[in-house]
Amino acid sequence: MTSYEYQVIPAPRKGKKARGVKGTEARFALAMQEVLNEAAEDGWEYLRTDTLPSEERSGLTGRTTVYQNMLVFRRAIKDMSADQEADAEFAAIAALAEVDETVEAAEENFAPSLPSATDANEAADTAPSIERHDP
Numbered sequence: 001m002t003s004y005e006y007q008v009i010p011a012p013r014k015g016k017k018a019r020g021v022k023g024t025e026a027r028f029a030l031a032m033q034e035v036l037n038e039a040a041e042d043g044w045e046y047l048r049t050d051t052l053p054s055e056e057r058s059g060l061t062g063r064t065t066v067y068q069n070m071l072v073f074r075r076a077i078k079d080m081s082a083d084q085e086a087d088a089e090f091a092a093i094a095a096l097a098e099v100d101e102t103v104e105a106a107e108e109n110f111a112p113s114l115p116s117a118t119d120a121n122e123a124a125d126t127a128p129s130i131e132r133h134d135p
Contacts, residue, residue, distance in 0.1 A: 002077075005075060005077055006072065007072075007075075009035070010070060011069035011070065012032060012035060014031070016034065035071065039073050044073035049070065051070075054066050054067070
């Protein structure tokens with residue numbers, strides 16, 4: 001089973017000037033080509049371009065939605081043998097179980113203890129009374 005890691009970067013917003021490249025479309029294509037080739041040099045495979053919403057502030061209290069074009073790349077992570085993969089899955093599950101036990105223990109130790117009704121009544125009987133004197 002092949003595992004992948006992913007990289008997401010913003011798509012170029014404007015074209016790149018170069019000798020012999022004329023027109024907006026050609027300049028933009030050149031900018032995209034350079035980004036894709038740079039990523040490919042590092043072993044990244046281009047998958048797709050996604051347009052995703054992003055909420056941003058507008059003025060002091062307003063919000064507006066803008067759309068960002070993102071380039072998605074992936075590259076294979078070194079394949080593990082079946083035994084190594086099973087060991088990794090077991091280690092991950094064991095780590096999650098350990099975290100759950102730690103959380104449960106912490107919840108038990110930090111749970112507030114309420115006084116019994118008898119203790120609460122005794123405390124009320126021994127509390128000093130406050131008398132008001134009207135002037």
